[in-house]
Amino acid sequence: MDWKTFQALLSGVNKYSTAFGRVWLSVVFVFRVMVYVVAAERVWGDEQKDFDCNTKQPGCANVCYDHFFPISHIRLWALQLIFVTCPSFMVVMHVAYRDDRERKYKAKHGNNSKLYNNTGKKHGGLWWTYLISLFVKTGIEVAFLYILHHIYDSFYLPRLVKCGVKPCPNLVDCYIGHPTEKKVFSYFMVGASGLCIVLNICEIIYLVSKRIARIANKLNRQKRQIAVSHNDHNEEPFDNSIDTMPTLSKKEQPPSFRSAVKSSHRPPGLKLEEKIRASAPDLSFL
């Protein structure tokens, strides 16, 4: 099991994410996992060997290293990356569960009946799962950033630390290897975490506002249908003034196409109530 297999596992998540989710996934893989594997791991590679104390006392360097680095940055980031990407699996599992239910339903009631219109669409329970996974992801990111801040005193990595833990004979000087490089990479990884948190928050806002818009549209449509059913005796079947299509906002409106059909004869393929603008481009070819 290595980062490659992990990445293979996660690319399945790509299908069910929103656009923000896909950007988040790319940021995680390119700026975090990639930088981690290719650069950061080398910088921290020999950190215990490079930790030098100004004494010949055996065991002093070991004990001091353990005192100042209870858990290495590199290990913290590896854990953070694993935990942060796991909530996405909740979504995959929920879709798999839906598929399973659909299959059982089809087996019971014949192939033509459908339980779900589209198992991958974020409606109903899946929407909540997705939202909860976003909150969990954000929470984990913040928690790890706090742990890093708490253990390492805001990324402060000096060249020299003074250590007086037994068996060191007195207060000895211990020198950390590559402190500046480590600081640079700490800032980079923390910056990438921050970016991911911002993306998650944007995605939460986007999901919630889309849902609210959908509900508002539905209510609007119901109101209109009630209003139109009162006007059913209208002679003009092609009255352009009856706008049976809920209007899109000015920005997204395609070249105007006034409905030429009465609401009751609205052809099934022409429901334009949802935005044409794509919400989830498919990056699975990457």
Next chain:
Amino acid sequence: MNWGTFYAVISGVNRHSTGIGRVWLSVIFIFRIMVLVVAAESVWGDEKSGFTCNTQQPGCDSVCYDQFFPISHIRLWALQLILVSTPALLVAMHVAHRHHIDKKILKRTGRGSPKELEHIKNQKFQITGALWWTYMISIIFRILLEVAFLYIFYLLYPGFKMVRLVKCDSYPCPNTVDCFVSRPTEKTIFTVFMLAVSGVCVLLNLAEVVYLIGRACKRCLRGSDEESKVAWISQRLSTYRQNEINQLIADHSLKSKLNVTKKSPTEKGEMCSAF
């Protein structure tokens, strides 16, 4: 996730690039990433263990190394390569976005057969309209990032020559000690090589910008072509809508009642969006 997977991700963008863009991609992969992985990394591999100071004082090596090499060349180049290749993903996302819209339109007009959807996935887009701008922005970001990294390199290591000997007197070194860098000549050669290839990449990107602008101007001057003036999505939508309208006419056979006009959004006064 390693350079191999990164290569797979970035080469996906290859299909939608211009010719110069493909040359740039090959230069990046062959002359920079490959050289970095296969050669440069082993040259800098023992840079810390090979850095020796003329003193037995523990810690002096570490401190002097950190003072003279705040961030290693190798790490700088790795970061540079990752960040410089990332704008290409912007283009990939825009193309994926267009594919998605195409699919949605097809499904809405009832033509969502798997064959057609597959065809959309493999469709190559012309670099026009909003995609032109995305592409342009990605190239400009590339140029800016390359130049930024070259500047950082110059700030940290003025002069590309790697010295054999540095004199260091930071605490805890007892006095000014001589410290020796490992493999300085080999490092100089690779530094010169990587800087030269960075320069070549910047030139390629500039050439691509000029090429794209030139192509756009040519199309602008040539094209009083109505199609090219209409934004891509409305073009698609009006094509499909016209088909729908025709179908409705056929279904309801009330031609006389119909007064549907195809409005093109040139009324906004789009100047030369003919890119």
